[in-house]
Amino acid sequence: MLLLVIYLHLFLANLLTDNLESELELAWSGRLSDLITDLNYAPTGSSWVASSAAGEVAWNARLTELVILKQADGLSIERVRFSADGRWLAAGGQAGKLLIWNCEDPQIPPQLVQTIDIGTWIEHLVWHPHQSKLAISFGKHVQIWIPLAATPITTWQFDRSSVFDLAWYPHGLKLAVAGYKGIQIWTPHEPLAPPQSINVDTASISIAWSRDGRYLAAGNLDRTLTISDRQHPAESWTLTGCPGKIRQLAWLVGTETPCLAVASGMAIILWHLSTDATTWDGRLLEGHQGIISTLVAHPQIPKLASGGADGYTCIWTDAGEIEQIIDRSSLSEFTSLNWCPNKPYLGTGDRIGELNVWRISA
Numbered sequence: 001m002l003l004l005v006i007y008l009h010l011f012l013a014n015l016l017t018d019n020l021e022s023e024l025e026l027a028w029s030g031r032l033s034d035l036i037t038d039l040n041y042a043p044t045g046s047s048w049v050a051s052s053a054a055g056e057v058a059w060n061a062r063l064t065e066l067v068i069l070k071q072a073d074g075l076s077i078e079r080v081r082f083s084a085d086g087r088w089l090a091a092g093g094q095a096g097k098l099l100i101w102n103c104e105d106p107q108i109p110p111q112l113v114q115t116i117d118i119g120t121w122i123e124h125l126v127w128h129p130h131q132s133k134l135a136i137s138f139g140k141h142v143q144i145w146i147p148l149a150a151t152p153i154t155t156w157q158f159d160r161s162s163v164f165d166l167a168w169y170p171h172g173l174k175l176a177v178a179g180y181k182g183i184q185i186w187t188p189h190e191p192l193a194p195p196q197s198i199n200v201d202t203a204s205i206s207i208a209w210s211r212d213g214r215y216l217a218a219g220n221l222d223r224t225l226t227i228s229d230r231q232h233p234a235e236s237w238t239l240t241g242c243p244g245k246i247r248q249l250a251w252l253v254g255t256e257t258p259c260l261a262v263a264s265g266m267a268i269i270l271w272h273l274s275t276d277a278t279t280w281d282g283r284l285l286e287g288h289q290g291i292i293s294t295l296v297a298h299p300q301i302p303k304l305a306s307g308g309a310d311g312y313t314c315i316w317t318d319a320g321e322i323e324q325i326i327d328r329s330s331l332s333e334f335t336s337l338n339w340c341p342n343k344p345y346l347g348t349g350d351r352i353g354e355l356n357v358w359r360i361s362a
Contacts, residue, residue: 024324027345028063028357032056033072036336036349037093038079043086045342046106050355051077057091057099059109063357067109069101079125083132088147090134092122098136100147114148124166133188135175137163142177144188154191158184164205170213178204182226183218198228198236208249210258215273217260219246225262225271227280239280243267248295254302255318261304263295268306270320285320288312294337305346307334313348315360326358 034054041048047061054072057080061067070077070091077093082103089101089110096118101110124137133153134145139162143152161180168175169185177184177195180203184195198204204218204226218226223246225239244265252259258273260280268285290309297304302318311329314322328334328350336349344360 024326024361025359026356027359028060030058030060030066030355032058032066032353032355034353035351036353036355037077038081039336039338039347039349039355040081041338041340041347042082042103043084043341044106045340045345047103048338048340048347048357049080049082049089050336050347050349051080051091051093052353053077054353055093055095058355059089061106061109066355069110069112070099078121078123081125081127083127083134084129085132088127088132088134090125090127092118092125092136094121096120096122096138098122098125098134098145100134102147116145118143124163126166126168129168129170129172131172133172135166135168137166137177139163140179142166142175142186144175154188156186156191161203164203165207167207167209167216170209170211176207176209176216178207178218183207183216185216196233198226200224200226206246206249208251208260210251210260211253215251215258215260217249217251219249219262219264221245223264225260227260227271237280239271239282241282242269243284244291247292250295250297250304252297252302252304252318253300259302259318261295261297261316263292263306266291266308268292268295268304268316270318283320285316287314287316287322287325290333293333293335296337296339298339299341305337305339307337307348309333311350313337313346315346324360 032052034052053076057070075094080091098116100114103110144154165178182200183198202221206219223242229235242264248263260271262269288308292308294307304316307313313326315324332350332352
C-alpha cells in the first residue's frame with residue numbers, strides 16, 4: 001500500500017510538471033565551476049550576481065555574457081549581495097575576506113575597491129535596507145562596516161553561541177541576531193545599549209522580519225516556529241507541526257493578513273495570521289519530492305518560489321497553489337533562487353554550477 005501511495009505521488013507530480021512546464025521560457029543560461037551558493041539581483045533589476053563553492057563571483061547585465069569578478073580559489077563564497085541603492089556589491093565566505101565592489105557605472109562591470117581581511121570564515125552578510133552599511137558575522141562576532149572604511153563602525157559579540165542568522169529591521173533601526181537560546185535585537189546607533197532578547201528553549205537558526213517590521217519570525221532547532229509581535233513585545237506565538245528542519249523563512253507581500261512561508265523538509269507551511277490577530281493558521285503545501293533547500297518570496301506580488309533536491313522549482317500563489325514548475329530533475333538540485341524585482345524573471349542556480357534565468361508568465 002505504501003509503495004502504491006508513493007507511486008501515485010510521483011505520478012501526480014510528473015503529470016503536474018508536464019502540464020505546467022510549457023508555460024516557462026528559458027531566457028538565458030550559463031555556468032560556474034561548482035555549486036551555486038548565492039544569487040542576487042541589483043535593486044534596479046538591470047544586473048545580477050552569483051557566487052560558487054569554488055570561490056567564484058560572476059556578474060551579468062541584460063542577460064549577456066557572464067563577467068567573472070573573482071576567480072575560483074577553492075574557498076567558498078557564502079554570500080554576494082548588492083546594497084539597497086545598488087551602488088555597492090559585497091561578498092564574503094570561507095577565505096575570511098570581505099570584498100567590496102563599486103557599481104556606480106551601470107555600463108561597466110563592478111570594480112573591486114576594497115579587500116578586508118577578517119581572518120576567519122564570514123558566514124552571514126546583510127546590507128542595511130536603506131543605507132550603505134553592511135552587517136557581517138563570523139563565529140560569535142557581528143560587525144557593521146561602511147564601504148572604504150578602514151575599521152568597522154561597531155563590533156558586538158553574541159554571548160551564547162556562534163551567530164546562526166542576521167536580519168535588519170525593515171526601517172534599519174535595529175539588527176536581529178539569532179543563535180543558541182534565541183534572538184538578540186541590537187540598536188547599531190546605540191552600541192553600548194543592552195540588546196532586547198527573545199528567548200527559546202533550543203536555538204534559533206533562521207530569522208525574518210515581516211515587511212512592515214511588526215512581526216519577527218524565528219525557525220528553531222526543535223522544529224518549532226516563534227513569532228513575536230514587536231508592537232506588543234510581551235506577545236508571542238510558538239507554532240508546532242513542521243515536518244523537518246526549518247531551513248528558510250519568507251514573508252509574502254500583498255496578502256490580506258500577514259503570511260509567512262516556512263521551508264521544512266520536503267514541505268512548505270503557509271502560516272496566515274487570523275483576522276482578529278490572535279492565532280496563526282498553518283497550511284501544509286506538498287509538491288516537492290526532496291528536501292527544499294531554497295525559498296524566496298516575490299518582492300512585489302504575493303508569489304513564492306521554492307527549489308529542492310528533487311530538481312524542481314515550484315512557483316506558488318499565496319493560496320498555496322502551484323502555478324508553474326521548472327523541472328530539472330534529471331540534472332541537479334536547485335541551491336539558489338532569486339526574483340528580478342521589476343521584470344518577470346526568476347534566476348536559478350544548482351548544485352553542478354548551472355545558472356539559468358527563466359521568463360515567468362503573469
